[in-house]
Amino acid sequence: MSLNEYNKKRDFSITPEPKPVITGKNRKLVFVVQKHQASHLHYDFRLESDGVLKSWAIPKGPSMNPSEKRLAIMVEDHPLDYAKFEGEIPAGNYGAGEVEIWDSGVWVPDQKTENVAKALKAGLLEFSLDGKSLKGEFTLVKMETSDTPNSWLLIKKDDGYAVHEKYDANEVSPH
Numbered sequence: 479m480s481l482n483e484y485n486k487k488r489d490f491s492i493t494p495e496p497k498p499v500i501t502g503k504n505r506k507l508v509f510v511v512q513k514h515q516a517s518h519l520h521y522d523f524r525l526e527s528d529g530v531l532k533s534w535a536i537p538k539g540p541s542m543n544p545s546e547k548r549l550a551i552m553v554e555d556h557p558l559d560y561a562k563f564e565g566e567i568p569a570g571n572y573g574a575g576e577v578e579i580w581d582s583g584v585w586v587p588d589q590k591t592e593n594v595a596k597a598l599k600a601g602l603l604e605f606s607l608d609g610k611s612l613k614g615e616f617t618l619v620k621m622e623t624s625d626t627p628n629s630w631l632l633i634k635k636d637d638g639y640a641v642h643e644k645y646d647a648n649e650v651s652p653h
């Protein structure tokens with residue numbers, strides 16, 4: 479989207495300059511979940527969109543059980559490269575503590591979510607994940623309460639990948 483202008487001015491079959499990362503609606507987009515042992519353990523859920531990672535902090539971690547709706551607090555966009563970050567954020571710094579990639583893969587917006595920016599504004603994202611632990615259809619829906627403006631719920635859809643036992647991300651090994 480924001481790279482349209484850059485794109486228009488260049489013929490990437492000739493110039494050695496970098497091709498834009500976003501090449502079409504059907505491109506597979508990266509998702510990552512990072513287990514973040516900050517002052518409170520949480521899981522950072524990130525979806526690539528328009529060259530950044532849209533990000534939510536999930537205190538309990540994602541669930542593969544459709545009946546376990548997980549609070550997901552939208553936080554600031556992170557750079558794409560953050561999807562590969564693992565390591566220790568030094569004490570005294572923002573988010574100090576260990577960051578570990580818990581799951582990663584690609585995400586595919588459903589038809590209704592094809593325009594991700596619009597879906598984010600509308601507060602409803604429907605998509606599928608193809609990770610190692612997280613698979614199948616999910617919904618992220620914004621909560622309608624004004625006192626918690628950044629609160630969303632991450633909900634697994636009841637599909638062939640869903641589980642019906644309690645799901646605890648802490649008991650699932652990181653990949």
Ligand code: MN
Pocket residue numbers: 514516520521522535573
């Ligand atoms: Mn975090």
